[in-house]
Amino acid sequence: MKPVAVAIENVALHFGTTQVLRDINLKVEPGEFFALLGPSGSGKSTLLRLIAGFNRNQAGRVLIDGRDVSAVPPWQRNVGMVFQNYALWPHMTVAQNIAFGLEERRLPTADIKRRVAAVMELVELNGLEQRRPGQLSGGQQQRVAIARTLAIEPQLLLLDEPLSNLDAKLRLQTRQELKKLQRRLNITTLFVTHDQEEALTTCDRIAVLDQGVIQQVGTPLALFDHPQNRFVSQFIGSTNLFAGQFLAGDTGPSFASPALGLLALPSVLVAPSEPSEMAFRPHAVRLCSAEQPALAGHLQLSGVVHHQEFLGAFLRYEVRVGSALVLADQAHVRGQPSLPLGTAVSLLIPATEIRFMRL
Numbered sequence: 525m526k527p528v529a530v531a532i533e534n535v536a537l538h539f540g541t542t543q544v545l546r547d548i549n550l551k552v553e554p555g556e557f558f559a560l561l562g563p564s565g566s567g568k569s570t571l572l573r574l575i576a577g578f579n580r581n582q583a584g585r586v587l588i589d590g591r592d593v594s595a596v597p598p599w600q601r602n603v604g605m606v607f608q609n610y611a612l613w614p615h616m617t618v619a620q621n622i623a624f625g626l627e628e629r630r631l632p633t634a635d636i637k638r639r640v641a642a643v644m645e646l647v648e649l650n651g652l653e654q655r656r657p658g659q660l661s662g663g664q665q666q667r668v669a670i671a672r673t674l675a676i677e678p679q680l681l682l683l684d685e686p687l688s689n690l691d692a693k694l695r696l697q698t699r700q701e702l703k704k705l706q707r708r709l710n711i712t713t714l715f716v717t718h719d720q721e722e723a724l725t726t727c728d729r730i731a732v733l734d735q736g737v738i739q740q741v742g743t744p745l746a747l748f749d750h751p752q753n754r755f756v757s758q759f760i761g762s763t764n765l766f767a768g769q770f771l772a773g774d775t776g777p778s779f780a781s782p783a784l785g786l787l788a789l790p791s792v793l794v795a796p797s798e799p800s801e802m803a804f805r806p807h808a809v810r811l812c813s814a815e816q817p818a819l820a821g822h823l824q825l826s827g828v829v830h831h832q833e834f835l836g837a838f839l840r841y842e843v844r845v846g847s848a849l850v851l852a853d854q855a856h857v858r859g860q861p862s863l864p865l866g867t868a869v870s871l872l873i874p875a876t877e878i879r880f881m882r883l
């Protein structure tokens with residue numbers, strides 16, 4: 525089956541007086557694995573349900589394979605949706621659960637048998653046909669939910685937080701399996717998650733949603749390296765952000781920050797066109813001894829270690845600089861002790877890692 529494109533044009537939706545989606549515009553390419561990422565209540569499920577046909581938009585249109593489906597009921601959309609809680613029938617066996625949608629569509633019995641066997645094989649559930657959902661692990665239940673959806677041979681797969689009920693290890697394994705399955709089937713897939721790591725690792729592109737508004741759309745790398753606003757820079761990874769004013773002086777640029785003080789900036793940095801905050805990622809900061817001489821092309825700050833967390837691969841330090849706390853992630857080297865609290869340090873940030881984020 526040829527994968528389909530999805531287009532969402534100027535879509536708005538409200539429940540009573542609550543505006544939940546505002547002027548949503550999105551294009552999902554055929555075969556793409558696309559994430560809707562945002563905090564709780566940002567409108568992810570509402571948007572997914574709208575594409576499936578369970579919610580109606582009051583403005584704009586939804587196109588699947590170029591066809592406006594706004595007036596098409598869910599069962600005629602050829603869209604498969606996997607719900608967060610899987611919604612399996614507890615009293616039915618795995619095979620019966622998978623066959624359910626096909627029986628509703630009144631397919632001949634032989635076809636139903638064939639399709640159930642095919643999707644069971646596809647998601648590697650062979651041998652579990654006669655079990656009931658209560659006799660399966662979380663990951664197996666999730667595969668039954670996906671198999672049930674794939675059995676109707678949808679053109680479009682919608683997954684609402686499908687991994688959130690699994691433990692950390694199973695979640696990791698299942699997301700890799702899901703990605704492989706999606707590639708193999710080459711089926712356009714929209715994946716809802718509030719977990720940035722899940723979206724970054726699994727999906728081709730991501731739309732970041734906040735308060736019913738799309739904040740940015742891009743590949744995982746583009747969103748991480750070029751966040752367009754404060755929200756995206758903090759939701760995808762962590763960011764140090766400082767309010768202040770960029771000053772272009774004769775002796776080079778500087779930044780007047782109420783929290784950090786007056787800082788000499790690397791000369792290559794140019795003034796932002798709009799009022800902005802200075803931003804840099806914690807992993808871009810290098811901690812050095814307090815006697816570290818100035819290094820060309822770097823911003824240098826002086827501070828005192830205030831707090832530290834060991835995260836295995838790296839240590840996250842909070843360093844007090846002026847009245848601010850700056851996050852600095854340092855790779856952990858086996859056997860090397862962490863810096864004691866109260867240590868005076870220099871922080872070096874290369875100019876290439878410094879951004880000015882519009883407010």
Ligand SMILES: Nc1ncnc2c1ncn2[C@@H]1O[C@H](COP(=O)(O)OP(=O)(O)OP(=O)(O)O)[C@@H](O)[C@H]1O
Binds near residue numbers: 539563564571
């Ligand atoms: N049927 C409804 N009637 C009224 N308000 C609703 C309805 N469904 C959702 N909402 C509201 O719409 C907003 C978005 O809800 P939605 O379920 O889309 O969020 P979400 O991004 O999926 O969040 P979560 O990560 O918690 O699942 C919320 O403020 C929610 O309370």
Ligand SMILES: [Mg+2]
Binds near residue numbers: 568570
């Ligand atoms: Mg939701």
